[in-house]
Amino acid sequence: MALRVYNTLTGEKELFVPLVSGTVGMYVCGVTVYDYCHIGHARAGVVFDIIFRYLKYAGYDVTYVRNYTDIDDKIINRANQEGSDYRTIADRYIAAFDEDMARLGLQKPTVEPKATDHMGGIIAIIEALIARGHAYVSDGDVYYAVESFPDYLKLSGRTLEDMLAGARVELGDKKRHPMDFALWKGSKPGEPWWHSPWGNGRPGWHIECSAMSMEFLGKTFDIHGGGKDLVFPHHENEIAQSEGANGCQFVRYWLHNGFVNINSEKMSKSLGNFFTIREVLKKYDPETLRFFILSAHYRSPLDFSDQNLDEAQSGLERLYTCLAALDRLPVPDAGLDDTPLTAVGEELREKVEQFRARFVEAMDDDFNAAQALGILFEMVRGTNRFLAESPVPSGGSLQLLAHVRALLTEAGVVLGLFTVSPEQWLTGIKAAGIGRLALTVEQIEQLIVARTEARRAKDFKRGDEIRDELLAAGVQLLDSAQGTTWNIK
RNA sequence: GGCGCGUUAUCCAAGAGGCUAGGAGCCGGUCUGCAAAACCGUUAACGUCGGUUCGAAUCCGACACGCGCCUCCA
Numbered sequence: 001m002a003l004r005v006y007n008t009l010t011g012e013k014e015l016f017v018p019l020v021s022g023t024v025g026m027y028v029c030g031v032t033v034y035d036y037c038h039i040g041h042a043r044a045g046v047v048f049d050i051i052f053r054y055l056k057y058a059g060y061d062v063t064y065v066r067n068y069t070d071i072d073d074k075i076i077n078r079a080n081q082e083g084s085d086y087r088t089i090a091d092r093y094i095a096a097f098d099e100d101m102a103r104l105g106l107q108k109p110t111v112e113p114k115a116t117d118h119m120g121g122i123i124a125i126i127e128a129l130i131a132r133g134h135a136y137v138s139d140g141d142v143y144y145a146v147e148s149f150p151d152y153l154k155l156s157g158r159t160l161e162d163m164l165a166g167a168r169v170e171l172g173d174k175k176r177h178p179m180d181f182a183l184w185k186g187s188k189p190g191e192p193w194w195h196s197p198w199g200n201g202r203p204g205w206h207i208e209c210s211a212m213s214m215e216f217l218g219k220t221f222d223i224h225g226g227g228k229d230l231v232f233p234h235h236e237n238e239i240a241q242s243e244g245a246n247g248c249q250f251v252r253y254w255l256h257n258g259f260v261n262i263n264s265e266k267m268s269k270s271l272g273n274f275f276t277i278r279e280v281l282k283k284y285d286p287e288t289l290r291f292f293i294l295s296a297h298y299r300s301p302l303d304f305s306d307q308n309l310d311e312a313q314s315g316l317e318r319l320y321t322c323l324a325a326l327d328r329l330p331v332p333d334a335g336l337d338d339t340p341l342t343a344v345g346e347e348l349r350e351k352v353e354q355f356r357a358r359f360v361e362a363m364d365d366d367f368n369a370a371q372a373l374g375i376l377f378e379m380v381r382g383t384n385r386f387l388a389e390s391p392v393p394s395g396g397s398l399q400l401l402a403h404v405r406a407l408l409t410e411a412g413v414v415l416g417l418f419t420v421s422p423e424q425w426l427t428g429i430k431a432a433g434i435g436r437l438a439l440t441v442e443q444i445e446q447l448i449v450a451r452t453e454a455r456r457a458k459d460f461k462r463g464d465e466i467r468d469e470l471l472a473a474g475v476q477l478l479d480s481a482q483g484t485t486w487n488i489k
Numbered sequence: 490g491g492c493g494c495g496u497u498a499u500c501c502a503a504g505a506g507g508c509u510a511g512g513a514g515c516c517g518g519u520c521u522g523c524a525a526a527a528c529c530g531u532u533a534a535c536g537u538c539g540g541u542u543c544g545a546a547u548c549c550g551a552c553a554c555g556c557g558c559c560u561c562c563a
Contacts, residue, residue, distance in 0.1 A: 270562075362503090
């Protein structure tokens with residue numbers, strides 16, 4: 001029973017052993033704040049949120065750093081387009097990011113630093129790199145000399161020759177080698193700038209993450225995460241900067257989440273096939289989106305479609321329906337009860353006893369949330385079966401069911417699910433559908449009354465007509481002994 | 490072109506040498522005036538061709554197809 005994680009650096013699942021026993025330092029690349037976040041950002045956010053949650057559940061004292069890159073060419077371009085300044089753009093999209101992530105139920109990282117608050121650290125690293133012969137000044141810019149760092153590209157397992165064979169590298173006359181990258185860029189007129197030993201300018205992309213991770217986690221730390229698309233060049237360059245400047249290992253375990261696909265193709269800005277988080281949340285509940293993300297292993301591609309989101313909602317509804325049934329049960333007596341459980345009850349008791357170990361086993365295996373969900377569903381099935389057999393449980397049966405509820409809640413905390421009460425979630429799903437109906441709630445309820453009267457008069461033909469009419473309008477009737485309620489189809 | 494990943498039933502998706510994953514759906518049942526919902530039960534799979542092995546979805550090789558990175562990306 002020990003946590004194993006897939007390390008991009010070695011290409012293998014490894015036993016996770018932190019630098020300092022009992023603590024974990026984790027840095028995850030946040031976003032460059034120049035636009036609203038899309039579903040790919042949602043995935044990265046949720047994936048590292050559950051990694052954060054699970055590490056804490058496993059007993060670690062976790063320092064989780066997730067940055068905002070709030071100075072970059074894209075932000076400047078956006079500001080120029082809008083005729084505003086980089087700060088206005090950055091602040092607007094930081095606020096939007098915070099709002100989106102909060103809606104998805106992400107826990108706040110320990111620290112959320114901004115690049116522009118770390119200019120001192122950035123400049124210090126560049127100075128160290130120049131002093132160690134890893135960087136050079138060229139006409140107001142500073143570049144990293146990739147040939148000075150023998151380990152360059154160790155994360156993606158390639159060589160400079162491999163990369164150049166792609167033949168899409170631009171030759172810049174300021175660079176000594178085409179793969180050299182900017183650490184500091186001299187500012188052009190009208191651009192934001194900071195003082196530096198090389199003149200006024202701004203940091204290149206990559207260096208801010210080296211500076212902020214070192215500031216909060218030290219020269220060497222345990223986990224660095226981000227999307228797969230950051231492996232090259234971003235993380236590769238971070239390694240070159242941090243290890244070049246500090247002369248020691250930068251990160252022990254590199255974790256990368258897979259892409260969100262649309263029709264099996266990567267969702268990305270350049271392809272234009274992306275959905276923003278706020279668009280999707282107009283149609284789907286945030287926990288449904290989270291559940292969908294958790295339903296595949298974090299390194300696998302995840303195909304985004306309405307059908308898949310609908311299926312995720314059905315699955316989550318099954319879990320919530322069971323929780324709602326559990327919540328309707330009376331509180332069990334404290335006293336012991338010797339009434340033996342039925343065979344079905346014994347089966348459930350066994351599931352309850354094994355639950356925590358199986359859940360931990362799944363999560364210990366490189367955070368396999370999809371497998372963990374399977375274990376939840378198995379317990380739900382056992383519970384439903386037991387409740388079907390003993391609809392009015394008492395004594396020891398109630399205690400067993402209370403135990404089920406506690407375990408589901410416990411797993412829910414790790415997965416970030418079941419954050420609202422089951423009744424509330426189930427009615428929320430219903431309420432979300434009402435806006436899309438042609439009928440008002442009053443009309444629906446009038447029709448239901450008319451149908452009830454028809455049925456009482458044994459006019460089933462008329463009753464069924466009303467039922468079909470409502471169904472065609474998207475309203476599904478639920479008859480029960482207590483009367484008729486309804487749902488959105 | 491270089492490097493890497495994937496292909497599991499109708500669909501989504503775990504698993505990684507012998508041990509029921511799971512969800513959605515289909516079908517059957519309970520319930521119902523009949524239905525629906527809910528619940529229960531049930532079904533079925535490992536891209537192709539070879540190899541290793543007592544035994545292969547799982548390991549090895551080839552092939553096919555799909556995807557990713559090599560340019561800004563979570």
